[in-house]
Amino acid sequence: MTERIHASYWLETGADPRVAADVIAGEQSSGTFVALPNETPELKESSGARVERLRILGEVDGPSLPGGMRSNRYTQCELELSWPIENMGPSLPNLVSTIAGNLYELRQVSGLRLTGLRLPPSFAAAYPGPAFGIEGTRRLTGVSHGPVIGTIIKPSVGLSPEETARQVRELVMGGIDFIKDDELQADGPHCPFDERVRAVMRVVNEQADRTGKKAMVAFNLTGDLDQMRRRHDLVLAEGGTCVMAVLNSVGIVGLHELRRHSQLPIHGHRAGWGYLSRSPQLGWDYAPWQQIWRLAGADHLHVNGLANKFSESDESVIAAARAVLSPVMPEAPMPAMPVFSSGQTGLQAAPTYAALGCADLIHAAGGGIFGHPGGVAAGVDALREAWVAAIEGVPLEQHAMRHPALQAALGFWK
CATH class of the missing domain: 3.30.70.150 (RuBisCO large subunit, N-terminal domain)
Structure with missing residues (x-):
């Protein structure tokens, strides 16, 4: 037939x-x-x-x-x-x-x-689909249980390679699992890609040598095919463990060719998703859209976040995450990792876990980490402890009584 x-x-x-x-x-x-x-x-x-x-x-x-x-x-x-x-x-x-x-x-x-x-x-x-997915991401980050705790370099643009590296140093010393470039940060003259990768990976590798834990950094290599291959090779040579591509910008062929070349997980950013989806009478649902990008090779896919700063409802966010975690088709499960971001703090940990029933995700918080009154390390610890409470089913305020960083975070998260 x-x-x-x-x-x-x-x-x-x-x-x-x-x-x-x-x-x-x-x-x-x-x-x-x-x-x-x-x-x-x-x-x-x-x-x-x-x-x-x-x-x-x-x-x-x-x-x-x-x-x-x-x-x-x-x-x-x-x-x-x-x-x-x-x-x-x-x-x-x-x-x-x-x-x-x-x-x-x-x-x-x-x-x-x-x-x-x-x-x-x-x-x-x-189509081979993701090469790393959930299992490979956990192996490379060393996070065997719970979510991968992440953040985004901020400000999005304007930092030099050296300033970016100083921010990364603070994050890796604070125990962060995952860091990503903003989708707006690419290869401009103020922060060239090559210089940024070398400066950041010196910091990441030094911390890994000291502690045995290497943070995963998703460098935004979005560009034409030759640029993306060359940039991938530089990240690999410098000891990096992830690259990022803006899916709607590089297109299906661009992602598929990057997947064929890549030896690293591909972090798929969905910038532009709103013009495909925001009107309920036009465009795409997320489920079929992500199916195509997973087949093309994305290991991580953004799904927004609960109580986000954008227009997407919580119901839509959870439906998107469930789609990413579901088999792409019966013949090829091809697991990918949903990425929760956009105005996230530890307050979203419990409802996110309750809605998904698992913690196979990257939870990326920017201000929710950087804004902690005790500094970045306390912000990372607070977000991680919020997830411990969520998974153990302990009320956040009760768990915070035994964890000062989380207790302090509750004041500014709210």
Whole structure:
């Protein structure tokens, strides 16, 4: 039996829903805006997209998106389409053109969101997925239990390599597990990538020689393919244990090629996710989006955080994290590690753990660590102890009575 790709959508249309579904299926496979003599029934049967399911949800008076056809009523539906693998082969770039291409522009569409994706086994054979994931990240950070406690270099930009290294020295002496560049920090003349890596890794390696613990630093190597390969090789040569790429900036091909070259975990940053997702009537759900990036090779994926500084709800954050922790497809579990960040402190530890039921995650706090009145080391200790309390099921205030750093943190976290 032919392998098929299945994609699910939330659809709003001013046309007859069945007609709209057929138009979408035709546009994304063998059809066009007029009937062609060589689009035979046999060709449509072998290459056309199928409408697998169409369920009416309700009607609204006006369109969610501008520019579509005018109608007296707009119907909202759940739609599932499928395509034969022969249309594109197991190719992620061409998959995206098919499931999330011109269909968004059709005049019959007044709202459309990709909500689910099921891929056939040939994709697992074609794409290796994460090389390190949860297990490899724990091994390289030396964190066998609980979350990987992390932070972000702040200010995001403006520090020199030497100033960055001084901040890293303070963090590694404080016992941090994970540090990342901000996505805005790349290879500018004020803080060149090569100089930053060498300065930071001198500090990290010196601390590792003293204590046996090496902090993982995710250096932002986002760039063109040759730049990313060369920057990866420098990080590896200097003893680094992680690189970071901004996924929407480097694209699927960029990440896949980096994965083929990399000997280090790839920290996948989702900068730009809001323009794909913020409108509930347009774009992508996180679950299918992260599935593609995990197949392409991301070991870590950002999911925002509970009570974050952005617009995303807690329910959406947890759904995203659960998606990252779930098998990408039955033939390839490909575990990746969700990264919680954005306005995080120890106050989010207990609800995050309760919602996920595990601590296989990176919890990155910036101000929640740097703002501690006792300094960075106390901030790291406080965040770690908040997670101890969460995992042991002890109320935070009760646990803080035995841990002065946590007790002091409660005053400024709130």
